Amino acid sequence: MPSYQAPLRDMRFLLNEVVGLDRLRALPGCEELGPDLIDPVLEEAARFCAEVLLPLNRSGDEAGCVLENGVVRTPRGFPEAYRAFREGGWTALGADSAYGGQGLPKSVGMLVEEMICSANLSFGMYPGLSHGAYMALDRHGTAEQKSTYLPKLVSGEWSGTMCLTEPQCGTDLGLIRTRAVPRPDGSHRITGSKIFISAGEHDLTENIIHLVLAKLPDAPPGTRGISLFVVPKYLPMADGGLGARNGVTCTGLEHKMGIKASATCALAFEEAVGWLVGRPHKGLSAMFTMMNEARLGVGVQGLGIAEVSTQNALSYAKDRRQGRALGGAAEPGQPADAIIHHPDVRRMLLTMRAWTEGCRALSALTALEHDVSLRHPDAETRAEADDFVQLMTPIIKALFTDAGFEVASLGMQVWGGHGYIRDNGMEQFVRDARIAQVYEGTNGIQALDLVGRKLGAHGGRYLRRFFHPVLAFIEAQQDDPAMEAFILPLSKAFGRLQQATAEVARRGLGDPFEAGAAATDYLRLFGLTALAYAWARMAAVALPRQADDQTGFYRAKLATARFFMQRMLPQTSALTAMVMAGGEALRDFAMVEP
Template identity: 85%
Template sequence: MPTYAAPLRDMRFVLNELAGTDRLRALPGCEEIGPDLVDPVLEEAAKFCSEVLLPLNRSGDEEGCTLENGVVRTPRGFPEAYRAFREAGWTSLGADPDYGGQGLPKSVGMLVEEMICSANLSFGMYPGLSHGATMAISKHGTPEQKALYLPKLTSGEWSGTMCLTEPHCGTDLGLIRTKAVPAGDGSHRITGNKIFISAGEHDLADNIVHLVLAKLPDAPPGTRGISLFVVPKFLPSEDGRPGPRNAVTCTGLEHKMGIKASATCAMAFDEAKGWLVGRPHKGLSAMFTMMNEARLGVGVQGLGIAEIAYQNAVAYARDRIQGRGLQGTQAPDRPADPILVHPDVRRMLLTMRAMTEGCRALSALAALEHDVSVRHPDAAVRQQADDFVQLMTPIIKAVFTDTGWDAAMLGMQVWGGHGYIRDNGMEQFARDARITQIYEGTNGIQALDLVGRKLGAHGGRYLRSFFHPVLAFIEAQQDAPAMEEFILPLAKAFGRLQQVTGEVAQRGLRDPFEAGAAATDYLRLFGLTAMAYAWARMAALALEQDDAFYKAKLATARFFMQRILPETSSLAAKVLAGGESLREFEDAAF
């Protein structure tokens, strides 16, 4: 069975040194954030994940969820684990103290999320969806809705979902058919069918709070006519307890490639009682509060899978003996050398390590800006931080989940034929990782979001939130001899990104097809450049220290700059080649 130990040393490094707790402690509500407070939290989370969640990962995958008479049962051990998770306070970690939350910043919460995703991605889906529902109600709900739902969601007594997709529409939500008819008492009657609803029905919580997209009778066409409704599984009684069953039913469970212990449901709403959240016909913007949070969370899922795949690939490479090293015998006391000595195995392991640690660093920088965007007293500072988060959200979702998939594939390759065998656990990482590139908006959709919405937004303001700090860092470090091997590759990649950004923007204005054709390669180019910036910053910190951790950090930074970052050259060439070869291919020839 796979093993997992939370990478606490690296987590402390990206939180305390790279992102910097000084800036975090300057924010209201974060004055006490520091090692004395955070280290015990991370250590307890690591213990819970390795001792409680990890042992359920394989058994949950093998057993899956079951549906009987509209009731979904999660795998053995999941209800007990969820109860322990809730009672230990993990559902309330980052929630608003006004509703029973602990109020810890995103910078801490994302590290705990990563551990959960490494140990048991399916389990993490349940509290993850609840967190998104909490965010949406917190930002758009009425005072009465907040008072009713937020304490229960925060404690984990109730869980949440978001119900968007319908059988005939996924990304194009303007096509939804679910209807909401005013009932005359302030509520609405919701009728329609939703599919692919994660945690839509289960036996972990006392109630499930569905956030449902639907259309009012007077709704304008398309996305301009979507409204958001809160539809509880059980209608709350006057004392806030679950009351009568609402007309919400799970009609089927999806039989999936991975995350089998996560209940992915088809849901039927048959004149179910619901209440409007936010303004009429403005439901999509309200739901995006939840979706943007979810996209960052899905990126962390990719990071979590990458970390556990790397750890188990390294363990196998140390133990498995095959052949002799090309530089001569390395283990003369053994009949063969560990495969760790072979160049191609080292290439795979270092690729996994460099991308995983790069993703963790970039997530720490984004989490800090997220905290600034919601906590800083100065509106201008909040706006600048939010610009960075908005820009990075599609990049984090796409690049991190691609990294999770790639790491799972490389991990299987390191294991060879044994990686293909179910008993060893590596193939589950691949199956679980694959969905992260698809849900919450496919990675192709993320690329379109970056090119179509983010590049030109507010006269390029989003771009400036990244371009300006990177340029300032390069200029500040360019005369430091020890940083030359990191700054020069970063500067070249950044120059390519600037050139390509201008070209994509110009072509996109003339012809949207050209922007779409460039989008996926452009997003990866952007993501690798952002990661190079994070790696260069980490190298600058590591150069000031002299122990094994920092030496390994420098060595990994060198590998990233020399063996991964050059990919930006080919990506730029593909973007600049344009989309004509895509456009001119005849439809009938496919």
């Protein structure tokens, strides 16, 4: 069975030395944050994930969920683990204290999310969806809806879902057919079918709160006619107890490639009682509160899989003996050398580490801006931070999940044949990682969101929130000879990104097909440049500390940063060429006979 130990040293490095706790402590509600408060939270999360969640990962994958008479049974051990998770206060970590939450910032919560995803991605789906439902209701619900649902979601007694997809439509939500008919008492009757609903039915909580997209009778066509409704599995009573069973039924479980212990359901709503959340016909914008939170969470899923895959590949490479090092026996007292001495194995391990640690750094920088966007007392500062988060959301979702799958695949490659068989657990990481590139909007959709919505939004305002800090950092560091190995590659990649941005904007204004043709390559170019910025930030911190480095942490950080700059960032040159090539080859596809 794979092992996992949370990378606490790297997490503390990012919080304390790269992001800086001073910026967090300057935010209302975070004044008392410090290592004495944060470290015990991270350490206890690490223990819970290693001792409770990880042992259930493989058994949950093998058993999967079972549907019996409309009731979903999660794998053995999951209900007990969820009960311990809830009683430990983990469902309340980032929620408002007004509803029983602990109020910790995203900068801490995202690190805990990563640990959960590394240890047991299927388990993490259940509380992850609940937090998204909490966010949507907190921002768009009525006072009565908040008082009814949020305390229960925060305590973990109830869980939440996001019900968008239908058999005939996924991304194009304007095609949904689920209907909502108003009733004189202010409620609605919801009728329709939803598919691919994560945590749509299970035995972990006593009630499940569905957030459902549907159309009112007077709805205008397309996405302008979508409304959002809260539809509980059991109708809540005035005293907080459970009333009658609502008209929501699980009609099937999907048989999936991965995350098999996560119940992915088909749901039928038959005259189910629901209540409007937010304004009529404005449900999509309300749901995007949940979806954007979920997209950042899915990015962290890719990071979590990357971390556990990297740990187990490195451990195996140190122990597995095969052949001799190319320069002669590295361990002459042994019959063969460990494969970690082979250049190609080192290439794979360094690629895995560079992806993983770079993505963690970028997520930490984004989490801080997320906290600023919610907590800072100045409205303009909040808006600027939110612009950065909006820009980074599709990049994090797509880049991190692509990286997670690549790292999981490399981890299996390091193990060779022993990675391909089920016994050692590496192939499960590959299967589990793959869905993250698909759900919450495929990575191609994220690329279209980046070029179609974010680039031109507010006259390029989103872009300035990234471009200006990067340019300022380059200018501040460019005269330091010690930083040349990091600043020069970053500067070149940044120049390519600026060039590609101008070209995509120029072509896209006249022809949206051109923007779409460049989108995926452009997002990868943007993402690699963002990672280069994160790696250069880490290098600037590590350089002055390496002289007194007793553990080798800072030296390893710098070595990985150099590898990223030398062996991964040059991809931006090819990506720029691909963006600049335009969409002609894709246009011709329709005329090619199979």
